[in-house]
Amino acid sequence: MNYEKFLTFLNEHEETLESACRRVYFENQETIMIKKEKTAVKNLKKILDAVFKITYEKGFSAMTMRDLSNESGMSLGALYSYFKSKEELLNIILRQGISMVTRVLELVSQMHNEPVSKLEAVIKAHLFLSEKARSWFYFMFMEAKNLNAQECDTVLKAEYHTEKVIVDILKNGEILGDLKKQNHILTASIIKAMQQEWYLKRWKYAKRKITVDEYADYVIKFVRSFCIAK
Amino acid sequence: MNYEKFLTFLNEHEETLESACRRVYFENQETIMIKKEKTAVKNLKKILDAVFKITYEKGFSAMTMRDLSNESGMSLGALYSYFKSKEELLNIILRQGISMVTRVLELVSQMHNEPVSKLEAVIKAHLFLSEKARSWFYFMFMEAKNLNAQECDTVLKAEYHTEKVIVDILKNGEILGDLKKQNHILTASIIKAMQQEWYLKRWKYAKRKITVDEYADYVIKFVRSFCIAK
DNA sequence: GTCTATACACAGATAGAC
DNA sequence: GTCTATCTGTGTATAGAC
Secondary structure: OOOOHHHHHHHHOOOOOOHHHHHHHHHHOOOOOOOOHHHHHHHHHHHHHHHHHHHHHOEEEEEHHHHHHHOOOOOHHHHHOOOOOHHHHHHHHHHHHHHHHHHHHHHHOOOOOHHHHHHHHHHHHHHHHHHHHHHHHHHHHHHHHHHHHHHHHHHHHHHHHHHHHHHHHHHHHHHOOOOOOOOOOHHHHHHHHHHHHHHHOOOHHHHHHOOOHHHHHHHHHHHHHEEEEE | OOOOHHHHHHOOOOOOHHHHHHHHHHOOOOOOOOOHHHHHHHHHHHHHHHHHHHHHHHOOOOHHHHHHHHHHHHHHHHOOOOOOOHHHHHHHHHHHHHHHHHHHHHHHHHOOOHHHHHHHHHHHHHHHOOOHHHHHHHHHHHHHHHHHHHHHHHHHHHHHHHHHHHHHHHHHHHOOOOOOOHHHHHHHHHHHHHHHHHHHOOOHHHHOOHHHHHHHHHHHHHHHHHHOOO
């Protein structure tokens, strides 16, 4: 699997950015006051793009509603018919981001049985997804801590869930004898750290013209050298 | 080297949190309106502790001066005799943090010659320092992007500098035949990612009772399995 | 050196015209 | 559905008493 093939895979499974906006619309129909789906989805996309852009530069809490109005090209009043407070906007984006990651990893995970290929597939899928939706990933990482207690718990569960996906593969591979005996939690954490590096320091790799395929292959080599049984 | 020995090492080289505050005082004497060193250093420590605590919970830009006043136990007026704006406070903390990291890594780097032991020493020193000054590291990572262009450049240079320390060791080790032929920049980036993981997800390891010594040893094992020539 | 009181700007959010 | 105008609370920063 490389990045290009992964994009095709995402399209086939209705996991584009546009369908993410459609999900946001359907899951928040009580608060979104717009009736026409097409209008709502189109504007939600404009809003999200603007949020990601501004937040990348100054963070969500420093972003003012007037900033968002200018960047999205919509008026203050119009914005407030898509969410009822700035805080709710934050929650909506984070919740949808988490469910997107979970869905995709689940899909990929079910496509493989053998531990080594499953491990590689899951690592690559996460990297490729973070490349495709990099502003979303960056946003989730940087803004998750600014949530209220309840929403914060949702994020924590997601963190543990993606970790557990890796841990389970490592455990199973150890039993089958394909993978070395190791501390599963520490290995999984380190793998997650390598994945995070990609979307947190995207600018560095862009500047050095390192592609996501090159980075992914290097991570896999690194992980293999430590995990594979001899 | 373990964490306890590293703390002794820091004390011997005047790299405590208190001396960091003293440096802040001496390097900003034009803007700090307090004359008595002892008073200034004591209050700067209170201010920094309060900034780190509040910022960890809600981020720097969401921290109000009133929050800082309450948490530090100093009045608004008093705070403004230690820095002339909230933005300047941010700059001061980031600049001092960067110079602390640079100094310590330089010190440790000069104590070793042989590539493998030098690599391990530098990796561990960074991890141990981030453990000792974890709020400072967390703050630097999360708030660096909210700087103006000039200050932002300082941070970038620091990022490249710490990366270069590792790259140089890898190159030298390759020449001497101790380390494998590899992409030095990618390996260094991945090592940095593992170091970041420790201070960014400190709560996770605290909850699981994983100590910095355990984490450091695991990182070293991981790196050795990939880097050492056979 | 530190405090309280306050200036003044700007934030989030809403009402009501179109 | 979207706009403009505006309310009201809260932000940073300062002035001047102690």
